[in-house]
Amino acid sequence: MTHSTFSSCRSAAVGAQLAEKGPLVDGYGRVLDYLRISVTDRCNLRCRYCMTEEGVPPLPHEAILSYEEIAQVARAAARRGVKKLRITGGEPLVRREIETLVRMLAAIEGIIDLAMTTNGILLERLASALAAAGLRRVNVSVDTVDPRRFAEITRGGDIRKLFAGIDAARSAGLHPVKLNCVATEYSTPSDLAGVKAYAASEKLDVRFIRQMHLPSGAFSAVEGGGGGDCPRCNRLRLSSDGLLRPCLFSDLGFSVRELGAEEALRRATAGKPRAGTRCTSHPMHRIGG
Ligand code: SAM
Numbered sequence: 001m002t003h004s005t006f007s008s009c010r011s012a013a014v015g016a017q018l019a020e021k022g023p024l025v026d027g028y029g030r031v032l033d034y035l036r037i038s039v040t041d042r043c044n045l046r047c048r049y050c051m052t053e054e055g056v057p058p059l060p061h062e063a064i065l066s067y068e069e070i071a072q073v074a075r076a077a078a079r080r081g082v083k084k085l086r087i088t089g090g091e092p093l094v095r096r097e098i099e100t101l102v103r104m105l106a107a108i109e110g111i112i113d114l115a116m117t118t119n120g121i122l123l124e125r126l127a128s129a130l131a132a133a134g135l136r137r138v139n140v141s142v143d144t145v146d147p148r149r150f151a152e153i154t155r156g157g158d159i160r161k162l163f164a165g166i167d168a169a170r171s172a173g174l175h176p177v178k179l180n181c182v183a184t185e186y187s188t189p190s191d192l193a194g195v196k197a198y199a200a201s202e203k204l205d206v207r208f209i210r211q212m213h214l215p216s217g218a219f220s221a222v223e224g225g226g227g228g229d230c231p232r233c234n235r236l237r238l239s240s241d242g243l244l245r246p247c248l249f250s251d252l253g254f255s256v257r258e259l260g261a262e263e264a265l266r267r268a269t270a271g272k273p274r275a276g277t278r279c280t281s282h283p284m285h286r287i288g289g
């Protein structure tokens with residue numbers, strides 16, 4: 001795994017003449033067909049590497065996109081060739097009636113993959129409704145399988161709920177269930193070895209992710225996943241407060257409310273940097289990882 005730290009600003013193709021129709025192709029020839037949607041900045045855990053103990057001052061209700069506004073952006077993206085959507089957060093399952101949004105997104109023509117990244121705590125209750133609404137698969141974040149360490153890292157999380165959530169997701173037919181494990185300054189070798197052994201015994205795929213630091217631009221390719229590999233990046237991100245962001249490691253964001261979804265998509269595509277540099281404007285829990 002290579003670790004890349006970018007301290008200087010790589011030239012973004014801002015101002016590139018990009019097409020009004022057809023696939024979203026950025027200034028470096030990359031086709032953007034994957035939109036990650038953060039639906040809330042709130043969370044029911046407080047992972048030490050992600051949030052402070054008090055959590056985050058929540059965005060005012062009116063700043064958060066409604067489900068219809070999110071679906072409008074997703075429909076506009078699908079018309080420009082986006083095929084994959086992922087719902088994330090904060091914790092997406094704490095947003096009320098999230099299955100309603102899932103149903104709206106699953107109905108969009110051209111969307112062939114609808115996934116979610118979750119901490120899994122509420123999956124036991126919601127997995128079957130999510131599957132019925134059209135969610136295909138989930139990535140569940142698991143940084144340790146030791147109950148005491150889990151409570152420490154998440155500041156109070158109950159790992160029994162996580163395991164019950166993973167079981168519920170499998171029973172509901174969400175497939176595949178993948179695990180995300182972030183190796184952070186709080187991880188021990190036995191946390192990581194434990195997750196690896198659990199994944200093997202449960203026959204679940206696991207992706208190991210190095211802790212990222214947005215303000216300094218520290219990130220790396222994701223072992224077993226597509227993240228962090230700039231030349232192959234196909235992603236755009238929509239934050240819960242309605243900014244289309246070309247890159248996790250960029251301060252650029254284009255308001256879908258102010259510009260309209262089509263124009264925001266066009267500008268975010270034009271603003272995609274060749275490689276990420278750093279982000280000082282938004283924390284991870286607001287952009288969604
Ligand atoms: N709450 C959900 C969860 O934890 O899966 C979704 C949102 S969370 C921000 C998305 C992913 O980002 C999780 O897998 C989480 O572990 C990861 N993450 C959070 N902060 C990170 C950081 N500083 N570096 C790397 N990954 C991080």
Ligand code: SF4
Pocket residue numbers: 043044045046047050051089090091119141285
């Ligand atoms: Fe919440 Fe996910 Fe951040 Fe943990 S990583 S605090 S579960 S948003």
